[in-house]
Amino acid sequence: MPGTGFDRTVDVVVLGLGDAGAVAAVTAHDAGAQVLVLEKQTAERHRPNSRYAAGFFLVPNDIDAACRYLTASYAVSGEDTAVEPELIRTWAVETAANPAWLTAQGGEYSVLDLHGEHDALPDHGSVTVHRVLPSERAARWPGCPLFGLLRSLVDERGIEVRFGAAATGLITGPDGDVLGVRVDDGGREQRIGARRGVVLAVGGFEGDPALQRQFLPVPRAWFYGSQDNTGDGIRMAQQVGAELWHMNVWPGHFVARFPGNGYTGGTGIDVWGTGRFGPDPDRAVNPGAVFVDGAGQRFLAEPGRQHAAHLELLGMDAQRLSHPRIPTWWIFDERRFDKGPLVPTYSGPAGPVQDYTWSCDNVAELERGWIRSAATLHELAGLCGVDAEALTESVRRYNASCAAGRDEEFGRAPSTLVPLDGRRFFAVPLYPGGSHTVGGPRRDAGARVRGVGGTPVGNLYSAGELGSIHGLLYPAGGASLAECMAFGRIAGAAAAAADRTCAS
Structure with a gap:
């Protein structure tokens, strides 16, 4: 969708306000970027998948061993030839950093006696499950205490969130780089420009029967979470040439x-x-x-x-x-x-x-x-x-x-x-x-969306369950929330650091 001439332009556009989108928005804002979050659900009905969760998150206690554990899980499903060591190490390092990051944001957690789920794989003890504790700051949004905390961080920073604004497509320039987003804002189409980048954090396709029939190995699976996760990010990413992965599996x-x-x-x-x-x-x-x-x-x-x-x-x-x-x-x-x-x-x-x-x-x-x-x-x-x-x-x-x-x-x-x-x-x-699907546009260690030719799609990033690093075998309870925080930070920082001029 090439073109310029935007109704409005900001530095970073984040699509979706779940855990991944919130962390990306907070990170980009704290790096000095002007951030706009677009969320297709209304404020009154805002129930991202993150809000349905129980607050568990995976934490590696040994980086090298955690890398071996995740690599072994790929091998079980025949993905051993597609393993990207840099991506897996980034996952291990950044998820291990989540407890310190949460503490810095005023969050608290407990450490549980739970480890890697697949005890037939080597180094399954290299990860430990933590759980975010309830707090007064999170109580405004009943549900998962992690989501409540992250939602409060967005509000406390005054980051602009437009609810009821559904992204319908990405806008690209002549070289294929992403310049902005088309938005259906209550029936009115707008073009929002992004000077530095767009972060896709809109979740998977739990609520879309057509995509399930296309990709899942059963006629229908039933997910407990947001029924508004209808594969929007998958379709937008495909339109700009993204490679897809993990489409046929889910935890x-x-x-x-x-x-x-x-x-x-x-x-x-x-x-x-x-x-x-x-x-x-x-x-x-x-x-x-x-x-x-x-x-x-x-x-x-x-x-x-x-x-x-x-x-x-x-x-x-x-x-x-x-x-x-x-x-x-x-x-x-x-x-x-x-x-x-x-x-x-x-x-x-x-x-x-x-x-x-x-x-x-x-x-x-x-x-x-x-x-x-x-x-x-x-x-x-x-x-x-x-x-x-x-x-x-x-x-x-x-x-x-x-x-x-x-x-x-x-x-x-x-x-x-x-x-x-x-x-x-x-x-x-x-x-x-x-709880959720994991398939979507493939990302690299820098949270950049990867194109079908192997090179990144310019100025497009992703985080969360959309194109998750997890394949057939989910490593442990809380792996998704851990990934949302880790790659939310990576995507937000990368988008904020980009230096590009977008026509307005």
């Missing part, structure tokens, strides 16, 4: 869907009723649960690998032309039903952002038909459309494993082996999904 989970709740995405589940992914260390308080496929058979150590469990669901039966594990059925008894909400209420769409509410006792959801219930496993199987004898046998074998204190079939953690022997049984259908 996944088993996700529930509850049609009719006013929210079109998916929702994570709380298997143990602990308010977290893992079980409570006290075995006595962990309710029992199994996951079964469409044939009523268990197929993994529930609930699976945290950010890779969805990979267990993707296989297709080529004879029957179906996905036999979509849906998967979460089977439990009244121990879990009575323990508390079946979905997280500390994050996600049923959390503080309140896309919809979930009752404290699950009764309203049972009455709405979101949860299926029966007095016997045979009856429950009929409600789920699975083989009754197979489901009953699966639960019988599982209960025998509980009695023996070890899961001979799948090696599930002994602390989670609590039998299903209640007076009533329940089921919820589960689907592949997760």
